[in-house]
Amino acid sequence: MTTLEVRDVDVYYGRVHALRGLSFTVEEGEIVCLLGNNGAGKSTTMNLLSGLVRPKAGSVLWDGMDLAAASPWNIVSAGLIHVPEGRRIFSTMTVHENLLLGGYTVGDQKKVAERLDQVYSLMPRLAERRKQQGGTLSGGEQQMVAIGRALIGGPKLLLLDEPSMGLAPLVVRQVMDIVAAVNAQGTTVLLVEQNARAALKIAHRAYVVETGATTVSGPAADLASDPRVIEAYLGG
Template identity: 55%
Template sequence: MASEANTTAKTMLQVKDINVYYGAIHALKGISLDVRQGEIVTLIGANGAGKSTTLRTISGLLTPKTGSISFEGNAIQGKKAHLIVKDGISQVPEGRRIFADMTVEENLSLGAYTRTDTDGIREDYDMVYARFPRLAERKSQVAGTLSGGEQQMLAMGRALMSRPRLLLLDEPSMGLAPLLIKEIFSIIVDINKAGTTVLLVEQNANMALSIADRAYVLETGRITLTGEAKELAASDEVRKAYLGG
């Protein structure tokens, strides 16, 4: 978890009153949130609450009908997704979305497609392999033959290859065994400690709140609660709705 000093850190991402539609369906209804430099911020909520839609809108895969999104002071709403990656935001999508017929190393190389600094890219292969030793052992293996946990590590490694300052993670624990979930969350904390700010969407609210600084609760396209993660984890309302208590 990032330090309490982050309360004075500068706002890195600001989402202001965005409305997003899928055809006639009003998916996000005036959502506002911010992420400060160095934080882990989590969005929790039931399936269909709008968590993934929020991430997809920030990363440029969806365009808000109204509202604004700024990153490091610059407007990014409506910008093409590959340019947002270049700006310093990278997303690990729900369901991993690795390229199953390509090797581990080829998948990682695609994460660096916006970059031309050959030496830096080589350094980042080393960084990813040091962080995920299992990927190093399997660098020539076809990615579709990896286990679910290894595929999640590959999706995270691929996102890190673009050197993001803000990492968006969409349901990293989905479909993983409890031991692997612990490992993935421990890696998320390490990535954050190494200097990458994290915005995490996660159905496993217990785990998400245990590593986050702050949290937002989404219900049917609206933010209904926000606060320090530890306060929300202790809230009766949140416990009953999301923490099985």
Template identity: 75%
Template sequence: MSKLVLEDVELYYNRVHALRALSFEVGEGEIVALLGNNGAGKTSTLSMLSGLVRAKSGRVTWGDKDLTKLQPWDIVGAGLLHIPEGRKIFSTMTVHENLLLGGYLVKDQKLIQERADYAYELMPRLAERRTQQGGTLSGGEQQMLALGRALVGGPKLLLLDEPSMGLAPLIVKQVMEIIAAVNKQGTTILLVEQNARAALKIADRAYVLESGRVTMSGPANELAADPRVIEAYLGA
């Protein structure tokens, strides 16, 4: 059973203390949301988990693997895929070419195609635009493309950074439904999201970060009803 466990993680950017004794866990098959305002440490957490930045101290394990000792490409190889804020698709490549790039570590070409077909089935809008350049897509379609590209990589744990950013409410709902559907197929998800209302609707559990540390945690439905969360993140 693969569980993600962070224990007393400390992270600095030069003199900025980004994560402070950060500890939490994500169980296999869960959707866990990380909530918090700008500067709370949410993106830093995902960057550290994917090996883009290194923790100064603490331990991070995914099943029997110590992620703090792995290179970013080895972390991807272990099944942790990170969709960064802003999507980061390849704008001059077609939708289909973007999807296929998600399988760059997958040696089985038939499997890559099967996963691409699944992405098209899950997100028919991508199928309609498979020959269009990624840069011509709307923001919501680009987010779907980023999700589809990750799915071709066969993620066991998907790290999502602000998937709703800049999207209209109806598109946010669609993207969250797609994330929930991916989870139902067995992918564990760690969701960083400022849209707390949308995140708590699909999450099993959530953690609230402030200044790089966990200040609240619990089942998503309980946090959604907590007056402190309502006041700070959901609106009165």
């Protein structure tokens, strides 16, 4: 079953045509990556899926639910949970408190407790720093908190916007390993990344987004060897 289907979507910011007939799909169980440079429309796509911007044309369907007409909080309740660019954790709250916020829409506190244990098992460093304030963490640790907070909500589709931004190469690998592990445990992932090399290593399929439209798509391994992708995104 197709988990997510975006078809011929146009989005405008005033007179700026940000998405131009954007189309892609995400199947259940996949990691799908959207690649592209700054200004290509990747973050606008994430905001579209989260209900933060509305399409002027086209359709956005999540297992039959029309996301274009849904409120952001109903989208979260339906299982689409967005880890925004820049992490946006609460700097004066502890790691544990930040994680608990991810369970705000979860009515079952036993389920929240179980997911907390799973997050601490997946990312032991967060367990070590559970009483530490978010603002004192490294960039990689803050990214782990942001991902962990989303996992507490029980996502069916995890939306990750530039999780490697500003991180050292070793930390990027650690974060990507966490994303792959989350997927292996059954969560579908849509990953927006400028770091094409890191993203293509863990993704099943990928799309290149340029000026608000998908221009190249296919299995991640194929894109990693595509001369157009190599020249534009892999430094070759």
